[in-house]
Amino acid sequence: MKKNCVCxxxxxxxxxxxxxxxxxxxxxxxxxxxxxxxxxxxxxxTGFYIGxxxxxxxxxxxxxxxxxxxxxxxxxxxGVGKGxxxxxxxxxxxxxLAGGQVGFNRQINSVWLTGxxxxxxxxxxxxxxxSPFHLGNVANTNMIADLSIKSFGTARVRMGALLANPFLxxxxxxxxxxxVGETLNAQSTGSGSLxxxxxxxxCIVGGSPCFSGAxxxxxxxxxxxxGGEFALTSNLTFKAEILYVDLGIPxxxxxxxxxxxxxxxxxxxxxxxxxxxxxxxxxxxxxx
Numbered sequence: 692m693k694k695n696c697v698c699x700x701x702x703x704x705x706x707x708x709x710x711x712x713x714x715x716x717x718x719x720x721x722x723x724x725x726x727x728x729x730x731x732x733x734x735x736x737t738g739f740y741i742g743x744x745x746x747x748x749x750x751x752x753x754x755x756x757x758x759x760x761x762x763x764x765x766x767x768x769x770g771v772g773k774g775x776x777x778x779x780x781x782x783x784x785x786x787x788l789a790g791g792q793v794g795f796n797r798q799i800n801s802v803w804l805t806g807x808x809x810x811x812x813x814x815x816x817x818x819x820x821x822s823p824f825h826l827g828n829v830a831n832t833n834m835i836a837d838l839s840i841k842s843f844g845t846a847r848v849r850m851g852a853l854l855a856n857p858f859l860x861x862x863x864x865x866x867x868x869x870x871v872g873e874t875l876n877a878q879s880t881g882s883g884s885l886x887x888x889x890x891x892x893x894c895i896v897g898g899s900p901c902f903s904g905a906x907x908x909x910x911x912x913x914x915x916x917x918g919g920e921f922a923l924t925s926n927l928t929f930k931a932e933i934l935y936v937d938l939g940i941p942x943x944x945x946x947x948x949x950x951x952x953x954x955x956x957x958x959x960x961x962x963x964x965x966x967x968x969x970x971x972x973x974x975x976x977x978x979x
Contacts, residue, residue, distance in 0.1 A: 734857045734922045736798040739979045744930070745789040746972025748816050753964040754836050755779040756822070759944070761888025762957040766827030771885065774827030777834050777959065784818030784838055784968060792974065794849070802853055808863070809846045816840040816968060826901065829894045830881025834902075834945070836873065836961060840968070843869030843936060845914045857922030867914040867936045870907070875945045875961050877902035884951055891954035892947035902959065904945040910938040910966060920976070931973040938966040 756777040758764040768776040794808035817839045826832040844867070851861030879901050884893035894901035918932025941963050947956040 734925060736796045736804050736853070736859070736978075739793075739795050740928070740976040741791070741793045741979075742928075742930075742974050742976035743789075743791045744810070744812075744972045744974025745787075746970060747786070748788055748814060748840070748936075748968045748970045749783065749785040750816075750818075750966075750968035751781060752784055752818060752820075752838060752966070753779060753781040754820055754822070755962050756834065756945075757960045757962065759958045759960055760890040760955075762885050762890040762892060762947075762954075763959055765887045766829075766885045766892065766957075767824065767959075769827070771887075772827035772829070772883070773825050775825045777824045778822050780820045780822045782818045782820040782836075784816050784840070786814060786816035786840075788812045788814040788816070788970065788972065790844075792976070794976075796849075798853075801856070804849075804851045804853060804859060804861070806849045806851075807847070808849055809844070811842070811844040812970075813842055814840050826877070826879055826883075826894065828885045829879050829883035829901065832877055832879040832894075832901065834875065834877045836875045836963070838963065838966070839872045840938075840966070841870045841872065843867065843938070845934070845936070847914065851920075857928075859920040860917075861920070862915075862917040863932070863934070864915040865913070866911070867938060868909055868911045869936070869938045869966070871910050871938060871941060871966055872905070872907035873941060873943050873961075873963065874905040875903065875943055876900040877945065885957075886951050886954055889954055890957040891951040892957040893949040893951055895949065899948045901947065901949075902945040902957075903948050904943045904961070906941070906943055910941065912936065912938040912966075916970075926978050928976045928978065929973070930976060932971075934970040934972075936968055936970060940965045 790812035792810035847865030916934035
């Protein structure tokens, strides 16, 4: 029964489309030249375009910690007061993104196309790692690392093939940059202090973090990927692509917030893995 209904509806739709096409042909035997546009199947791709896009980004990241002085070493890997090394750990960074792009295509022949494209994305990619350890002479402590990517952009070359015009399949690569922020805080469940080699730290329950650090800045790297673009009309195209963006390896110093008298603040260096993430997005381009 369902099959017969589907066949009947399909037949009616086909009949309706054929009747509509015949009516348009009868009415427009001589159409005004101003209303004639090239069909998408014979689209010429050369020219400028502008558009918008949206999608998601995600990555797997990790962070490791290295003591910078005698007090930091003694209170962790040195084993003083049951101290333990701060463990390395992995975490995910995910979020949505949206932005725009502008570019230029040059169609070399009926098959090959090259061009350039630049884009800028507003993003909300965030991730957090919690590394538990025992801080010497204090108590159980958590080193909390937060990473955020608030925006990024790329400037790329594209090389593509018109497998079946109006469908373009392309690869792309180029420069990438992004606004990356990191914050790190060591929160302890107890109070205590340690001094060694002219450096010290002091933790107070309910007070500020034992150690803290933060930075925000623009990192520069590279990107590579590929995608497809389909001409919906002679001026409007739909694109879908996947990029891998690598913004390099950031480092942050986590410094003791309170110290003992006549000593310098103890600290750790936090080394994050490369800020690399995958972008999957779709968008529309308007060709001039």
